[in-house]
Amino acid sequence: MDLLALLIFIIPCYVANAAPVILGGGQPMDLGAKFTDGRRILGDAKTIRGFVGGVAAGTLAGGLLALYVPLPFFESAWAQFLSGFVLSLGALAGDALGSFIKRRMGIEPGKPFPLDQLGFIVVGLLFAYLVVPSIYSPEMVIFIVVLSYVLHIIANAAANRFGLKSVPW
Ligand code: CTP
Ligand code: MG
Numbered sequence: 001m002d003l004l005a006l007l008i009f010i011i012p013c014y015v016a017n018a019a020p021v022i023l024g025g026g027q028p029m030d031l032g033a034k035f036t037d038g039r040r041i042l043g044d045a046k047t048i049r050g051f052v053g054g055v056a057a058g059t060l061a062g063g064l065l066a067l068y069v070p071l072p073f074f075e076s077a078w079a080q081f082l083s084g085f086v087l088s089l090g091a092l093a094g095d096a097l098g099s100f101i102k103r104r105m106g107i108e109p110g111k112p113f114p115l116d117q118l119g120f121i122v123v124g125l126l127f128a129y130l131v132v133p134s135i136y137s138p139e140m141v142i143f144i145v146v147l148s149y150v151l152h153i154i155a156n157a158a159a160n161r162f163g164l165k166s167v168p169w
Helices: 003-023 048-068 077-104 115-128 138-161
Strands: none
Touching: 003 048, 003 077, 003 115, 003 138, 048 077, 077 115, 115 138
């Protein structure tokens, strides 16, 4: 498997995960509602605008890549575009799932947790499996997950450094 092609394949997932930091805000996805444990379902850090903006930004990135950087394992530009969309949707769903789990464990938004770096990529990969199962292998998944973990930590430290996030994680 071509590592560069893999990196390009996963870009929409990263864009979708990063965009809410800039595009997010406003009404939280859970509309302020609490779960049976009395804690917020997702919390104020998961907003509707962040979710929609993240999916849109990731899909846009995937669409541009499909047009200008066609990858060999996609049957068509349309299939590549679709993979960008599902990677983005999965990224935001995984991110929200991570927050749901954090809230159930009593961890406040902004407090670090290993799932912060993993939820988005794992669910993104899971969703994209439906579009391009042929490129999946244990090595491929391990490579992307480990790379993402490292990149996510670096990106958040940078976002904090440049004042986009109040905490470096
Ligand atoms: N964000 C958003 N909507 C989303 C996801 C993220 O608006 N669906 C924005 C919020 O401004 C959030 C920021 O992106 O503060 C960073 O997201 P994240 O690191 O996931 O938030 P945390 O503060 O870590 O909160 P949580 O514990 O819920 O993950
Ligand atoms: Mg977080």
